[in-house]
Amino acid sequence: MSELSVDLNLVRKYDVPGPRYTSYPPATRFSESYDTDRLHGLIKANKESDRDLSLYCHIPFCESLCWFCGCTTVITSRHREGTDYLDYLDREMAAFCEEGIGDRRVVQMHLGGGTPTFLQPDEIRRLGSILHRHFGDAPGCEAGVEVDPRGLTREHVTALWEAGFNRASMGVQDNNPKVQEAVHRIQPMEITRASVEWLRETGFHSVNIDLIYGLPHQTEASFEKTLDEIIRLSPNRLAVFSYAHVPWIKPAQKILEQKNLPTPETKLNLLKLIIEKLTAEGYVYIGMDHFARPDDELAVAQSEKTLQRNFQGYSTHGGADIHAFGMSSVSQIPDAYWQNIKELDGYRRAVDDGVMPVAKACLVSDAEKQTRTVITRLMCDLSLDYDDLSARLGIDFREAFAGVIEGLRDMADDGLVRLDASGLAVTDAGRLFIRNIAMRFDPAIEFSDTPRYSKTI
Numbered sequence: 001m002s003e004l005s006v007d008l009n010l011v012r013k014y015d016v017p018g019p020r021y022t023s024y025p026p027a028t029r030f031s032e033s034y035d036t037d038r039l040h041g042l043i044k045a046n047k048e049s050d051r052d053l054s055l056y057c058h059i060p061f062c063e064s065l066c067w068f069c070g071c072t073t074v075i076t077s078r079h080r081e082g083t084d085y086l087d088y089l090d091r092e093m094a095a096f097c098e099e100g101i102g103d104r105r106v107v108q109m110h111l112g113g114g115t116p117t118f119l120q121p122d123e124i125r126r127l128g129s130i131l132h133r134h135f136g137d138a139p140g141c142e143a144g145v146e147v148d149p150r151g152l153t154r155e156h157v158t159a160l161w162e163a164g165f166n167r168a169s170m171g172v173q174d175n176n177p178k179v180q181e182a183v184h185r186i187q188p189m190e191i192t193r194a195s196v197e198w199l200r201e202t203g204f205h206s207v208n209i210d211l212i213y214g215l216p217h218q219t220e221a222s223f224e225k226t227l228d229e230i231i232r233l234s235p236n237r238l239a240v241f242s243y244a245h246v247p248w249i250k251p252a253q254k255i256l257e258q259k260n261l262p263t264p265e266t267k268l269n270l271l272k273l274i275i276e277k278l279t280a281e282g283y284v285y286i287g288m289d290h291f292a293r294p295d296d297e298l299a300v301a302q303s304e305k306t307l308q309r310n311f312q313g314y315s316t317h318g319g320a321d322i323h324a325f326g327m328s329s330v331s332q333i334p335d336a337y338w339q340n341i342k343e344l345d346g347y348r349r350a351v352d353d354g355v356m357p358v359a360k361a362c363l364v365s366d367a368e369k370q371t372r373t374v375i376t377r378l379m380c381d382l383s384l385d386y387d388d389l390s391a392r393l394g395i396d397f398r399e400a401f402a403g404v405i406e407g408l409r410d411m412a413d414d415g416l417v418r419l420d421a422s423g424l425a426v427t428d429a430g431r432l433f434i435r436n437i438a439m440r441f442d443p444a445i446e447f448s449d450t451p452r453y454s455k456t457i
């Protein structure tokens with residue numbers, strides 16, 4: 001894919017709230033009222049399957065709150081919390097594996113947060129041995145961890161490598177000191193650079209950097225400087241997120257309202273800058289917020305049409321079931337999703353009581369599975385092959401989706417998709433609007449409900 005240019009009039013037209021489709025049904029449709037017996041039956045049957053496994057652990061602790069943050073965190077400087085939490089993770093996994101998990105192959109692991117590197121190097125090694133004890137060896141596993149350069153040491157990196165982690169993702173957000181001060185996250189470029197060097201020297205295969213646009217004091221000139229500095233580090237992947245201002249859910253974000261947030265027009269110009277600059281620098285625009293070097297696994301999987309989507313975003317192991325541990329983590333098997341309790345005390349109480357610490361779940365119907373297949377293929381392949389989907393779903397896709405396909409004419413006229421008798425192809429310009437295109441295939445989308453979602457662009 002060559003350098004992209006962004007038409008801001010189209011961005012204005014299609015910038016409506018919509019799901020990110022990291023799951024289908026989206027997490028907003030998970031419910032506290034679900035059939036507990038049926039969920040437990042599905043989980044039990046799944047444990048007996050031989051499907052590949054992807055493991056996720058949520059480490060919620062952060063030493064201080066970044067005021068833009070939308071994650072589920074526990075802010076504390078008491079490092080003892082990490083030690084206690086590992087006991088709970090160990091017990092949660094032990095209870096989950098009690099009846100056996102069979103000989104299932106672990107193909108992927110992810111340590112997310114919060115801040116996984118809040119854990120001290122010895123605790124990271126301990127977490128590695130806990131995972132190993134419950135789930136066995138994981139040779140060749142793609143194991144990613146979110147690291148925070150602030151407080152990261154070479155010893156952390158060595159411990160992560162020894163625990164089996166081989167890919168890392170780090171938050172930077174913006175290098176400009178004025179922006180960093182306004183969002184309460186001081187992270188000099190030197191520590192970001194040192195972290196990348198340690199990870200590379202240790203052998204980590206891939207380094208991802210997260211940036212955010214739409215933060216206070218950002219201008220095109222200042223953000224271009226951040227992009228230039230980050231590109232010089234040559235990350236394998238970049239995720240550049242739009243700041244989602246939701247102070248009714250995250251009250252700390254209210255502080256940012258007094259701090260010169262960019263106008264919607266500046267934000268659009270930042271988006272244009274990001275896509276045009278990164279694609280000109282040779283990154284492939286995977287879709288949504290993600291960019292990857294052409295030789296990165298994500299870009300290769302997309303070109304081979306084997307890319308998948310899950311709660312960590314895009315993934316090369318979508319055929320695996322996700323078993324997730326720790327507060328607020330989300331598990332996924334073909335027939336169900338379930339999310340753990342989001343508060344630390346409630347999570348601990350459930351583990352103490354010997355029950356699964358589940359807060360919400362979603363049992364997936366056959367019709368929803370069909371929609372999930374269509375939306376996943378669309379978002380990952382950036383195309384739909386009608387014959388392939390007819391075979392996969394056991395339906396006449398052209399006939400079943402005739403109304404939706406006909407309704408895409410406006411998007412074809414706007415140059416976002418190309419339609420012919422064999423299928424649909426998202427154009428390079430259409431990649432930015434992939435959520436909007438996916439929403440057309442979602443029969444349950446209710447536009448009156450959409451304020452619950454972030455904007456699609």
Ligand code: SF4
Nearest residue numbers: 062065066069071114
């Ligand atoms: S370190 Fe990450 S998870 Fe923690 S408050 Fe900052 S942005 Fe949120």
